[in-house]
Amino acid sequence: MDRPYILHMFTPGKQMSPFDINMAADAGYQLVVPYADVGLDAIRNLTQDTIFSRGPKGVSRTGIFIGGRDALLAADMLARAQESMVKPFIVSLMADPSGAYTTAAAMVACVEGQLMQQHGCKLDGLRVVVLGGTGPVGRIAGVLAAMAGAQVQLSSRNGIDAAEEAAHETAQRFGVTLHGVSGGDRAAIRTSVADADVILACAAAGVQVLNKDDLGVATALRVAADVNAVPPEGIAGVGVMDDGKPIEGAREGAVGIGALAIGNVKYQTQHRLLVQMCQGEKPSVLSFAEAFAKAREIVAEKHD
Incomplete structure (x- = not known):
């Protein structure tokens, strides 16, 4: 037998x-x-x-x-x-x-796909901000983006100290370069995303980390991805089924990837x-x- x-x-x-x-x-x-x-x-x-x-x-x-x-x-x-x-x-x-490993992998791979399809580029040299970056998905998404050549910042709603601690600990463990950035209030979040090429929303389910007004300051944004499938959406204007759809209220050319599109790849x-x-x-x-x-x-x- x-x-x-x-x-x-x-x-x-x-x-x-x-x-x-x-x-x-x-x-x-x-x-x-x-x-x-x-x-x-x-x-x-x-x-x-x-x-x-x-x-x-x-x-x-x-x-x-x-x-x-x-x-x-x-x-x-x-x-x-x-x-x-x-x-x-x-x-x-x-x-x-x-x-976390398969979700982060799917998220970053989907972002890469949209960057190439919509903008003809890869992650190499781009600035990536991970909102909710101290959680398991955020940390590993940051590591993968850094491995792909991006300049990565992990954001924490608990402020710069928590963000820098998570960035240092994760970077040291996996041999990459990561930086911390504060997401402790709206002003800090807007400052962090102002020149971001890519925004990864990895916060807890049901938490909106970027509203429409926040998106308006992200003047370099190319792709925003959100793993939150529980209303409200983690990034305003990015629906759960979106897969390269233009984001209403964001700069021209910015596209969104929603939780179910990422979840399918995961x-x-x-x-x-x-x-x-x-x-x-x-x-x-x-x-x-x-x-x-x-x-x-x-x-x-x-x-x-």
Whole structure:
């Protein structure tokens, strides 16, 4: 009898996301086993229990998924799991805390696609402001934009100190350059977006970070993207289904990308990565860089 496909899902939180469990089952895993309250120190033993119990053939049908809500902790847990494996007992690994890696990957890939389609340029050298930049999606979106050559500022509604702390911590962890900028009040937000080429809205659901008057001061804006699907929209004038639609009240040529347009790419990205884990001939280690590469493929297919 063939051995079943098993995915062990580790989270430092109180419960694993039902979204991720559903995605894993739909990707082909027959047994999906969640583990809650898993700290970094527990990863080594759990990983070795996972690999040594199935033998070299069984590990090809085994995977580990890391969730949670902390983008940096998830990266550390992924690295610890990878370090804990011993050849030939190597299984596929994937991290996607709160969907932050695949959501950020989809967001930045969609922005890249619209920049090329609407303005004939890439992110390289552009100024990107991430509103809600201290959360998991905002941090990773900032890292991906920086890796693509953009000058990135993470904004926090808690002020410049919180923003700079998050920017320094994230930049140091992932080897990029990030800066902090205050989003503590309307004046600070308007100052930060005044010369932004790209605005990424990654704030909490139901929070509008830019109103129509704010958009009016963004005189260099080319693309604005919003991951908030809960009314009101995170950026005024950017509907959830928009995908390159001109933004009313913004400068001429500025287009918006809404939450469901980004979500469609995010869903496909996560699904394809999980299928790769489950069905791939070789074990994979999948983080936000791999998610970004996959999201770029999906966006390119859409624009072909």
